Amino acid sequence: xxxxxxxxxxxxxxxxxxxxxxxxxxxxxxxxxxxxxxxxxxxxxxxxxxxxxxxxxxxxxxxxxxxxxxxxxxxxxxxxxxxxxxxxxxxxxxxxxxxxxxxxxxxxxxxxxxxxxxxxxxxxxxxxxxxxxxxxxxxxxxxxxxxxxxxxxxxxxxxxxxxxxxxxxxxxxxxxxxxxxxxxxxxxxxxxxxxxxxxxxxxxxxxxxxxxxxxxxxxxxxxxxxxxxxxxxxxxxxxxxxxxxxxxxxxxxxxxxxxxxxxxxxxxxxxxxxxxxxxxxxxxxxxxxxxxxxxxxxxxxxxxxxxxxxxxxxxxxxxxxxxxxxxxxxxxxxxxxxxxxxxxxxxxxxxxxxxxxxxxxxxxxxxxxxxxxxxxxxxxxxxxxxxxxxxxxxxxxxxxxxxxxxxxxxxxxxxxxxxxxxxxxxxxxxxxxxxxxxxxxxxxxxxxxxxxxxxxxxxxxxxxxxxxxxxxxxxxxxxxxxxxxxxxxxxxxxxxxxxxxxxxxxxxxxxxxxxxxxxxxxxxxxxxxxxxx
Amino acid sequence: xxxxxxxxxxxxxxxxxxxxxxxxxxxxxxxxxxxxxxxxxxxxxxxxxxxxxxxxxxxxxxxxxxxxxxxxxxxxxxxxxxxxxxxxxxxxxxxxxxx
Ligand code: HEM
Ligand SMILES: [Cu+2]
Numbered sequence: 001x002x003x004x005x006x007x008x009x010x011x012x013x014x015x016x017x018x019x020x021x022x023x024x025x026x027x028x029x030x031x032x033x034x035x036x037x038x039x040x041x042x043x044x045x046x047x048x049x050x051x052x053x054x055x056x057x058x059x060x061x062x063x064x065x066x067x068x069x070x071x072x073x074x075x076x077x078x079x080x081x082x083x084x085x086x087x088x089x090x091x092x093x094x095x096x097x098x099x100x101x102x103x104x105x106x107x108x109x110x111x112x113x114x115x116x117x118x119x120x121x122x123x124x125x126x127x128x129x130x131x132x133x134x135x136x137x138x139x140x141x142x143x144x145x146x147x148x149x150x151x152x153x154x155x156x157x158x159x160x161x162x163x164x165x166x167x168x169x170x171x172x173x174x175x176x177x178x179x180x181x182x183x184x185x186x187x188x189x190x191x192x193x194x195x196x197x198x199x200x201x202x203x204x205x206x207x208x209x210x211x212x213x214x215x216x217x218x219x220x221x222x223x224x225x226x227x228x229x230x231x232x233x234x235x236x237x238x239x240x241x242x243x244x245x246x247x248x249x250x251x252x253x254x255x256x257x258x259x260x261x262x263x264x265x266x267x268x269x270x271x272x273x274x275x276x277x278x279x280x281x282x283x284x285x286x287x288x289x290x291x292x293x294x295x296x297x298x299x300x301x302x303x304x305x306x307x308x309x310x311x312x313x314x315x316x317x318x319x320x321x322x323x324x325x326x327x328x329x330x331x332x333x334x335x336x337x338x339x340x341x342x343x344x345x346x347x348x349x350x351x352x353x354x355x356x357x358x359x360x361x362x363x364x365x366x367x368x369x370x371x372x373x374x375x376x377x378x379x380x381x382x383x384x385x386x387x388x389x390x391x392x393x394x395x396x397x398x399x400x401x402x403x404x405x406x407x408x409x410x411x412x413x414x415x416x417x418x419x420x421x422x423x424x425x426x427x428x429x430x431x432x433x434x435x436x437x438x439x440x441x442x443x444x445x446x447x448x449x450x451x452x453x454x455x456x457x458x459x460x461x462x463x464x465x466x467x468x469x470x471x472x473x474x475x476x477x478x479x480x481x482x483x484x485x486x487x488x489x490x491x492x493x494x495x496x497x498x499x500x501x502x503x504x505x506x507x508x509x510x511x512x513x514x515x516x517x518x519x520x521x522x523x524x525x526x527x528x529x530x531x532x533x
Numbered sequence: 534x535x536x537x538x539x540x541x542x543x544x545x546x547x548x549x550x551x552x553x554x555x556x557x558x559x560x561x562x563x564x565x566x567x568x569x570x571x572x573x574x575x576x577x578x579x580x581x582x583x584x585x586x587x588x589x590x591x592x593x594x595x596x597x598x599x600x601x602x603x604x605x606x607x608x609x610x611x612x613x614x615x616x617x618x619x620x621x622x623x624x625x626x627x628x629x630x631x632x
């Protein structure tokens with residue numbers, strides 16, 4: 001890379017043309033390619049969500065048939081989980097900022113990084129191809145539960161292969177980050193001088209590396225059973241459907257922490273910057289990331305309380321699930337303690353961080369309700385669960401990602417978006433989001449089951465409210481994206497450090513040069529969050 | 534960015550390599566012998582076969598893959614992963630045995 005050492009050029013300018021992007025080894029360009037791809041699929045997923053909400057605006061068939069509805073929520077789930085939320089923060093901001101925050105010039109294995117992106121694209125094409133090939137997208141739900149996934153004649157094999165390939169992309173990203181964090185920290189940066197975002201990525205990467213292979217092999221077992229009739233999960237041919245659920249959730253619960261931990265990392269960056277205070281309990285936050293990653297491996301059974309698992313196993317999994325709430329609560333207390341007596345500047349990223357705390361807490365606490373064995377008998381497979389996981393994944397991780405977009409935007413593009421419009425979009429998003437999903441929690445308590453295109457008339461009012469909420473949310477999303485795109489094109493120049501932060505990425509130019517720093521970055525005395533007050 | 538020149542590289546001798554290989558062959562022979570001799574004791578045969586296979590895997594990892602001569606960190610990682618995997622098995626088996 002020596003031909004382009006001239007530091008006047010930023011990483012956008014060193015090379016031009018589409019090929020220079022598609023085959024770039026620069027972690028920043030790869031991060032941005034992920035951004036564009038992931039946001040596109042997010043919008044596809046949102047569209048499917050809006051269509052489902054439209055179907056549910058009134059009881060009975062409104063705009064689609066039952067089978068279409070089943071295929072819609074499956075594709076929505078697959079896209080949102082495997083193409084949006086799992087890769088989102090690590091693949092976009094982890095790629096772009098981890099090397100910069102560690103004070104180095106790239107990830108440890110740049111070619112592997114490019115391969116991850118290509119695998120992501122190929123996996124995505126597989127998922128979308130179910131729309132045109134075979135008998136249409138799978139109608140099993142994103143969980144592909146056997147034996148139905150073995151029996152349905154929709155295109156399960158293709159969807160499952162998509163998840164399999166996307167899994168490899170995720171594993172390689174995790175591996176890359178682990179090696180980068182071990183080997184490439186700036187001279188003098190010990191483990192406890194690392195930014196907390198890097199810590200959260202470290203914990204996440206271990207989950208990606210160790211848990212993802214399990215879903216890979218499980219999904220291949222579905223293919224083997226569909227194609228060759230190997231009796232693994234279907235009791236009719238000697239299999240055990242509960243075994244499938246064990247294998248599926250051994251990955252998919254830890255995957256929840258692949259989604260949540262990086263989000264918590266972003267929040268731990270935003271809050272000290274906008275409260276102008278050093279983070280409260282740095283080590284507690286760092287260790288709790290590792291604790292969440294570790295304990296999170298042993299709680300998968302809470303998805304199976306009503307599916308015929310043994311009583312003793314249910315009790316064990318319930319207790320373990322309650323335990324994983326502890327390190328999560330530690331983080332929330334630390335964030336709030338950081339804000340306490342700080343001089344808080346309510347810029348858009350900070351607003352998103354605060355909405356994250358509020359919504360993620362609703363998501364987490366409703367999770368504890370579901371972890372209680374008796375309550376779960378009533379709530380399992382109702383809209384309470386749909387409300388719960390949207391609060392965690394969308395209200396939590398999704399909002400943290402939007403916060404990250406507004407936080408690092410001036411660093412990535414060197415320009416600033418319109419702050420007023422950003423705040424307005426934020427207000428629409430919070431209003432729309434809560435109007436869309438809070439009614440679902442109540443509907444679930446009332447007994448409305450999930451995954452149906454129809455419902456009883458007594459559920460109508462809250463469903464109408466929820467659908468109207470989805471429209472407000474959609475308008476908020478459009479406002480936010482249009483504002484960001486405008487800022488990207490013609491925003492005012494932002495300078496190196498518009499937010500007055502002291503972590504490393506703000507020391508370099510905006511946008512950064514190809515090699516990330518124009519001069520050797522200086523580590524801050526007393527750690528990455530040592531603000532004056 | 535660490536200085537690799539200072540790290541000592543262990544060169545495995547022919548004796549060590551050959552010894553390991555011989556051990557692996559003997560264990561393979563043992564697996565076959567047990568399965569032929571104990572054909573009636575099905576569970577026991579499976580258990581012995583698994584124990585022997587694990588031993589062989591450890592030998593390969595330690596000698597052929599240089600785990601023994603490498604930084605302690607890698608051994609700790611392997612241990613953690615083995616424990617993690619065992620706990621997956623354990624928790625799943627708890628469900629099966631108590632159903
Ligand atoms: C405008 C945004 C969204 C809308 C309107 C929406 C709407 C819905 C609805 C109505 C369902 C329930 C289907 C049913 O059980 O009958 C659903 C399921 C689901 N949603 Fe969303 N959603 C949105 C965004 C998201 C996001 C951002 C994520 C993830 C980050 C997500 C993940 C899921 C998952 C995993 C399911 C379960 C699918 C299944 O049952 O297999 N959604 N969504
Ligand atoms: Cu879970």
